[in-house]
Amino acid sequence: MNRLLTQPLPTLGLYIHIPWCIQKCPYCDFNSHAMKEPLPETVYIDTLLNDLQRDIEEWEINRPIETIFIGGGTPSLFSAQAMERLLNGIQKQALLAENLEITLEANPGTFESDKFADFRRIGINRLSIGIQSFNDRHLKTLGRVHNSAEAMRAVEMAFRSGFDNINLDLMFGLPGQSLHEAIEDVETAVKLSPAHISYYQLTLEPNTWFHKFPPSLPQDEDIYRFQQAGQRLLSEQGYRQYEISAYAQQGKICRHNQNYWRFGDYLGIGAGAHGKISLALPDNIIRTMKSKRPEHYLQQQDSKSSVKIDIAQLPLEFVMNHLRLKSGFTAKHYRAVTGLGMETLEPALSECVNAGLLIYDNEIYRCSERGWNFLDSILEKFIA
Structure with missing residues (x-):
């Protein structure tokens, strides 16, 4: 099979994983760890920047980074000063696009939302807030550390801090949830007028507390009604569904996530971060993964692995990603x-x-x- 070496290679993003949370939610299967001691901000930022430098050198990256997504965990637990040092370090090491999208995941707790203005000041221009529900009973069941009042306040603080590109995460199909409660969550979210809403079903993922001790969920037929009613309301309020669980106002899609679904490239740094890099098409497309446990990552123990995607698997990998998009x-x-x-x-x-x-x-x-x-x-x- 002949190589296709024509340029340009796919769009390049950067994913940064910060693995700590105040506590582990019972439904969460992400690489996240409850805080047990003060966060190692300085050494973790140093390790992230070293990680990025090694990736740039190893994969000979000379393309501009179009998007940065700082996820977790709860990245907003880090100080704005630490985030500023991280972003300044990235700017020194990598070529960045002029219209760079920088997303930070945040929880609605007061401790995090009080930092929103400083996050905006240092150049973060998109905020993704993990609301999940505006119902205090459901928030307690989900193990969230915020309540509905704090959720509302966090969105207001984000707007007041200068963010005009805000995503709210919402779940449906929650234990004991009624159709009225599911719709009420969506109604509350659209009244706040975020640019983007992620509306997705609670699933009981392996290696979670909920999988080990399953709560009683609504019947499949009811969950489908929740989904249909929520989608209809989002559409009526000007939120266009462009991906399985993503809805955006005009011009406000998440460019970073869209790059994943369009089979674009992305560097992944941080504990447990994944990446995908195209070196030559079709026979040298690499997937990477960094050490999952924060202590191993910080000590650079077995710090990374990489595997070449088999050419025979490329068609499936492509459609598995791309068919998530409505386009x-x-x-x-x-x-x-x-x-x-x-x-x-x-x-x-x-x-x-x-x-x-x-x-x-x-x-x-x-x-x-x-x-x-x-x-x-x-x-x-x-x-x-």
Whole structure:
């Protein structure tokens, strides 16, 4: 198979993982750890910057970073001074795009929201606030450390601090939740007028407290009604669904997350951070992972691993990501980010179109409404 060496390579983002939280939520399967002692801000920032420098040198990165996403954990537990040193260090090491999107995940607790103005001052221009619910009973069940009043205050503080690009995370299908309560959460969120809302179903993930001790969830039929009603309300209020769980006002999609779904590249630094780097298409696309445990990461013990994506797996990897987007994909984009021709998606692609799971229109392949609800069935057809 011939390489496709034409430029440009895919868009490049940077994901930064800060793994500490005040406490571990019972539904959370992310690499997060409850604080047991003062946060090691200085040494962790030093390690992040060293990590980035090694990645840039090893992968010979000379493309501009278009987006930065600081996730966790609860990154807003770090001080603004630590974040400023991190961003200044990145600027010295990497080429940054002029219209750089910098997202910080934050919790609505008073301790974090009081820092919002300082976060905005140092250049963070997008805030993602983990609300989950505006119902105090549900917040307690979810193990959240904030209440509904603090959630409302946090959004108000974010706007007052100069953020005009704010995401709110909301869950539905919560233990004991009614349709009225699910809709009330969405109504409260849209009244606050954030630019972006992530609206997703609570799932009981392996290696979580909820998976070990499952709470009683609403019936599947009720959860589907919650989802449909919430989506309808979001659409009526001007929030366009562009991804399975993402809804945005005009021009306010999350560019960093969209890059993931479009099979773009991203460096991943921090404990447990993942990355994907295209060195040559299609035969040298690398996935990376850093040590998960913070103490190992800080000590650089088995600090990183990398694996080359098998060319035979590229079609599945591409559709598994891209079909999450309502906008679908073109043959041109598939070739640009994988280096493969459209024949490598056959016969699965034609089978899905003929079965009404995918629609081909104006040179774009995208999920039909039926396909959107049976995405797993579509992906099974592309398994090599």
